[in-house]
Amino acid sequence: MSTDTVIVGDTVRITVKFKDIDANGNEIALSPASNPQVIIKNSSNTTVNSGTSSQISSSVFYYDYTPTVAGAYTVKFTGLLANSNTVVVEQKLYVSSTVEEYQPTIILKSDESITFAPDVTPLYLDPESLLAYFPDASLLEIGEIIYNYSTEVKAIYNLLDAEDGSNLSFTVLEYIKAATACELSRTYGLGGDDEMSLTLGDLSITNKSIPRNRVTRDNATTWCQIAAALRKEMLAAKVGPRGFQPKNLPGLSMYDSKLTDKIVYPSGRELYDPNGTTNINDDPMPKRGFRSYD
Numbered sequence: 001m002s003t004d005t006v007i008v009g010d011t012v013r014i015t016v017k018f019k020d021i022d023a024n025g026n027e028i029a030l031s032p033a034s035n036p037q038v039i040i041k042n043s044s045n046t047t048v049n050s051g052t053s054s055q056i057s058s059s060v061f062y063y064d065y066t067p068t069v070a071g072a073y074t075v076k077f078t079g080l081l082a083n084s085n086t087v088v089v090e091q092k093l094y095v096s097s098t099v100e101e102y103q104p105t106i107i108l109k110s111d112e113s114i115t116f117a118p119d120v121t122p123l124y125l126d127p128e129s130l131l132a133y134f135p136d137a138s139l140l141e142i143g144e145i146i147y148n149y150s151t152e153v154k155a156i157y158n159l160l161d162a163e164d165g166s167n168l169s170f171t172v173l174e175y176i177k178a179a180t181a182c183e184l185s186r187t188y189g190l191g192g193d194d195e196m197s198l199t200l201g202d203l204s205i206t207n208k209s210i211p212r213n214r215v216t217r218d219n220a221t222t223w224c225q226i227a228a229a230l231r232k233e234m235l236a237a238k239v240g241p242r243g244f245q246p247k248n249l250p251g252l253s254m255y256d257s258k259l260t261d262k263i264v265y266p267s268g269r270e271l272y273d274p275n276g277t278t279n280i281n282d283d284p285m286p287k288r289g290f291r292s293y294d
Contacts, residue, residue, distance in 0.1 A: 008070050008097045014038075015062040016053075016077045016089045029059035030087055032079030038063045039076045040093075053077060070097040115140055122150040124165030125176045134184045145180045156238065171233050178227035185223050 006012050018030040040049040048069075053061040061077065073093040080086055094102040117140050127142040134142070153172055154163070165173065220226045 006067065006093065006095045008067055008095055011064055011066045012093065013062050013064050014075050014091060014093065015056070015060065016091065018059045018061075018077075018079050018087050018089060020087075030079070030081065031058040032061075032087065033082045034080060036061055036077045036079035036089075039078070040065060041074045041076070042069070043072050048073070065093075067093070067095040070095050070100040070102060072102050117143070120144070120147045121161070122154050122159070122163065122165070123147055124150040124153065124163075124168060125173060125180070130177065130180060130184065133181060134188050136188050137184055142180065142184065145183045146176060149176045149179045153234075156235070169237075171230055171237070175227060175230035175234055178223050178230055182222070182224040182227050 016036075018032060018036075020028055020030050022028050035055055036053050038049075038051050038053050039047055042048050049065060051063065053063040055061055061079075063075070063077070065075070067073065073095065075091045075093050077089040077091075078086060079089070096102050115138075120143055123143060123146055125146045127139045127146055130142050130146075131137070131139065150165070153159070153168070153176060157172075215225050215229050215232075217226070217229050220229050
């Protein structure tokens with residue numbers, strides 16, 4: 001169909017092509033067994049014209065129509081294939097007059113830039129959760145920062161590729177959110193200021209980032225400080241005490257007690273009594289493994 005404006009009384013040629021997509025995503029042409037039937041309806045869904053289309057090729061057909069009333073019309077081509085399946089193709093036709101103008105309700109009024117991003121994985125947090133805090137940032141920009149910190153979390157916990165973030169703890173997800181907001185606040189300055197003040201009459205309120213030795217959830221005042229505190233908690237929860245193995249303790253040999261007939265360790269009385277001798281191997285001090293040249 002021509003893209004020019006259609007005026008009442010003009011004869012317009014409406015052209016359609018029957019096609020389909022195969023299993024590999026390739027476009028293939030369809031050839032109806034006979035010329036498709038055409039039905040034209042107005043905006044009230046009333047049929048104003050019908051007929052049989054003419055053939056240009058095995059899959060391309062056209063129909064000439066002369067509108068008499070301005071309005072929006074729906075042109076429907078119905079083709080019957082050799083296997084008795086029906087293929088329907090619909091188009092919109094907008095007809096104007098000297099006093100009325102009809103055009104598509106969705107038109108491109110100005111240039112629009114569409115940015116495509118590849119599959120970004122892992123992405124453990126929805127970028128839209130931060131869009132309310134940073135409305136000037138795009139979802140693509142937020143998603144790229146979330147991807148960076150999601151990759152960090154994946155490396156720390158050795159997560160599998162199948163992990164989508166639903167099994168992560170609250171602390172980990174809040175860390176990704178706070179760290180992403182920290183990066184965005186450096187660009188957009190929302191919630192990242194070190195000092196904010198408000199004065200209303202005699203009332204003055206100042207929120208200041210005071211230097212501190214240790215940042216926690218209690219004293220954090222910015223996104224970056226919250227992210228630092230959550231990262232400490234996240235790493236602290238990941239590690240744990242290892243098995244304690246005594247090294248050369250006790251460094252004493254056991255002997256049979258003459259009083260209790262049990263195997264016990266010698267005490268200072270047995271080691272250092274006035275009438276006894278002290279064996280250097282029974283020294284209760286830990287062996288440090290010093291060598292003669294240390």
